Amino acid sequence: MFSKHWALFEKTDSNFWYFIHSSTTRFIVYSLSDSSMDIVGELKKGNRRAIARAISIVENNEKEAKSIVKKIFKNSGKAMKIGITGPAGAGKSTLINRTSMELNKLGYKTAVLAIDPTSHITGGAILGDRVRMTESTDSGTYIRSMASRGSTGAISTSLRNSIRILEYAGFNPIIIESVGAGQTEVDIEKVVDITVVVFNPNTGDNIQTIKAGLTEIGDIYLINKSDLPGSNQLFDSVRDFIGMSEKNPIVMMTSAKSNKGVTDFAKKLQELMKVKQKTKTKEEESRLDSELRDIVLNNVKTKVSTMLDSSKSYTAYLKKVRSKKIDPFEAADKISKGIV
């Protein structure tokens, strides 16, 4: 049946495979659902189609996501999670591509989750990311872009569960790429074991960015694009500034483009993973505490919001607030007392 007019496409961010038939002037798209797939069983085997589908589910379908997590949760939390963050265009994706190849050479099986890879300006950034990271895919790395739309809670939830899926599929470490602190909805340093902050000499606001709070989060600070002028000065300023931090982080230089310093960076990561392994159980316990709290608070919020929709007392107080008979704080106190 498959002549040269047929092409088979896997659309990784949906539940379908597409068969496309080109009859000279138009394309006919046939889709084949793989909803009958035993996702969890296939995940265990590392089936990439199952991974793609499972991540789409945790991103989009709360009910199904819960059922997957129920099955895979027990052994989760052991894989090392490395967050790579920094300003847009610092070279994070290029660096991750190279680094994951180095890590794979050292015997690791690396997966990458890129949150918000679009630099908000070009919609084509995801495609660009794919291109920049294709070499590492060939070396066995699994790469997935995650949507950063939605509420903070929703993104953190799908991130945590996507990590679990990748871990269940046998990946370790899991690298998470995210645009610099304060610029996305997720503070990845709260989710990961190791945080790497990437700077480059191209953007003039680096020192300001560093001072604006990034000093506290990094285990490693990387000055990328060492092939460009200004990188030595930036390295010195970062080292001077970061040197004052209690954490005593590592400061390194790389050029992801010309593959300089990347082997050393991968080796540092390896060392750091061994060190962090010792405190991992404790860290994981505190992360589960925040996760559970997040879920409970979210559940309560949803429940209360639904209650307010049909609450006569709420409607009455809202009326009073609208007619300026009572201020919103007093009204909220009174409404809240009736609930908790």
Ligand SMILES: Nc1nc2c(ncn2[C@@H]2O[C@H](COP(=O)(O)OP(=O)(O)OP(=O)(O)O)[C@@H](O)[C@H]2O)c(=O)[nH]1
């Ligand atoms: N000169 C030079 N250019 C680099 C280096 N690393 C990356 N680049 C270039 O910098 C640009 C941005 O690289 P990306 O890897 O997409 O950067 P990013 O930090 O992932 O960008 P966003 O995901 O959009 O935040 C690309 O054009 C890369 O080719 C480097 O070491 N030296």
Ligand SMILES: [Mg+2]
């Ligand atoms: Mg990127």
